[in-house]
Amino acid sequence: MTAEVLLMNHSAIALAADSAVSIGENASKIYTSAEKLFQLSSAAPIGIMIYGNANFTGVPWETIIKSYRSKLGDKTFKTLDEYVSHFIEYLSSNKKMISPDLADNSVYDLTVSLFCEILEFTRAFLTEIAEHQDGLTEPDVQNIFDAVTTSYLESIRSNEKLDNYRRDWSKRVRKKYSGHISEIRDSLFGNLPLTVATKRRLITIMIEYLCRSDFGDYRSGVVFAGYGDDEYLPSSRSYFFEGMLLGAPRIKCEQKIVLNSSEKSTVRPFAQLDMVYSFMQGISMTLNKHIQESTLNGFEELIQLILPEIEKVDAKVYKKMKQRIDSEVPNILNNLFSSWAQEQESYWRPVVQIVSVLPKDELAIMAENLVNLTKFRRRVTTDSETVGGPIDIAIITKGDGFVWFRRKHYFDSKLNPRAITRMQGV
Secondary structure, eight states: OOEEEEEEESSOEEEEEOOOEEESGGGOEEESOOOOEEESOSSSSEEEEEEEOSEETTEEHHHHHHHHHHHHTTOOOSSHHHHHHHHHHHHHHOTTTSOHHHHHHHHHHHHHHHHHHHHHHHHHHHHHHHHTTTOOOHHHHHHHHHHHHHHHHHHHHTSOBOTTOOTTHHHHHHHHHHHHHHHHHHHHHTTSOOOHHHHHHHHHHHHHHHHBTOOOTTOEEEEEEEOOTTOOSOEEEEEEEEEEETTEEEEEEEEEEEOOSSOOEEEEEEESOHHHHHHHHSSOHHHHHHHHHHHHHHHHHHHHHHHHHHHHHOHHHHHHHHHHHHHHHHHHHHHHHHHHHHHHHHHHHHHHHHHTTOOHHHHHHHHHHHHHHHHHHHHTSSSOOOSOSOOEEEEEETTTEEEEEEOOOSSOGGGOHHHHHHHTTO
């Protein structure tokens, strides 16, 4: 895990990222020297941050980004979107870096991951049901697998297609990968009494998953920020990347932020959001959700307590009260939640207004402190310290370009003056 922050106003962008990287299940091993913030172009004011999976199809993002920067050279584009498109095209076209074997392996890894998730969920479900009845028959197991896979397929199909999806991809994916998907399915589910329909559905689940914006444990978050040649106000784009499909990365754009005359600043956290959310909203995400859910539950319990007593006394009054409750309680709750949201806005709005006028150095310091909030929280609680290490900070402006405000090195700069010279401006 990680904590990253993007701050923007009309003058500059500040990017900040911690250095922690966790390895193994439950973050059993954590190192604090990872590179997550980079200059995307040597000639243009463009930055890029990485969170989530540090690799893409087994290739480190650092290698990909620095290779792209070298390939890009002095070439520039008119807009940030053109840089993003060119970067994605580079991933698609560089077969030496991301070979067809690596691309295919990424599909197989996703297949194993999703099938293991389905298998684990179904086994837990079977165990729970078996505890409440005297064992399970083979038809019982078949029916449960049928219900679970049907539910998974419906859930996956509720997601939109990938941003770069083409109309014939589903057919092409089925033709190319259905044999390998079948082999993985049989190796994982082979001893279970699945029906023919369930076996076919598992293949369809995987094909639909690959073609839709549904991402799992192999997902990487990628944030692009800066200015194109024809752009004089900053903007950012954040994407999810996970694996390759038919020679192109599986991608989904999560956020597009463009500042203008009405939108003068923004504060956006990535990866671990909780402490930045608490700072901006005045309440933690978990507590805010709990308050709203418990309020809804409290209203429902109160209604269920009162209405039966009214029905005992007068059926006509009960009917009228139930109609009024059904029509008015949703509005009462909406008004209540709206008033809470307005109160929260009065808390975070002044911060955003100040961000809009912060000078460059103060913007960088604020970004650093927001990352430090999450870092400190992990430090003083029993949670794993999945945010830590030095915080890298960069400032991007139209005039000065990409400037490091604070940057770590994995080597002693005094012992490596030539390396520092090569890295100047990079």
